[in-house]
Amino acid sequence: MGTRRGILRAKDAIEVCKKVVDDFLRAPINRYIEPEVLAHAFLSYGDVPVISGTQNLPNFDIYEYLTQRCAEISSPQQSI
Numbered sequence: 001m002g003t004r005r006g007i008l009r010a011k012d013a014i015e016v017c018k019k020v021v022d023d024f025l026r027a028p029i030n031r032y033i034e035p036e037v038l039a040h041a042f043l044s045y046g047d048v049p050v051i052s053g054t055q056n057l058p059n060f061d062i063y064e065y066l067t068q069r070c071a072e073i074s075s076p077q078q079s080i
Contacts, residue, residue, distance in 0.1 A: 010051070010059050010060075013051045013060075014051070014059060014060045016049065017049035017051060017060055017062060017065075018065060020046070020047055020048075020049045021042065021046070021049070021062070021065060021066055021069055022069065024042050024046040024047075025038065025042065025069055025070065025073050030073050030074065031073055031074060031075050031076075032074075032075070032076055033074055033076060034074060034076050035067070035070035035071045035073075035074040036070075038070040038073070038074055039066050039067060039070045042066060042070075043066075048062065049062060050062075
């Protein structure tokens with residue numbers, strides 16, 4: 001991810017990636033959707049962020065973060 005000043009530091013890039021995921025999952029209806037379905041919806045319809053560079057691969061796992069956030073947000077046993 002680039003800026004006018006150059007490449008973002010890994011920490012900043014990770015925060016941007018997390019924000020992309022969190023913004024997609026923000027809708028209140030998501031708490032009624034199964035975590036696996038919610039994750040699939042993000043991967044199918046969301047803007048999946050990527051941090052370029054092999055040195056960044058171990059720094060952030062989008063799938064791990066997505067799974068964690070979907071589990072935190074989703075409570076499908078509640079009725080609408």
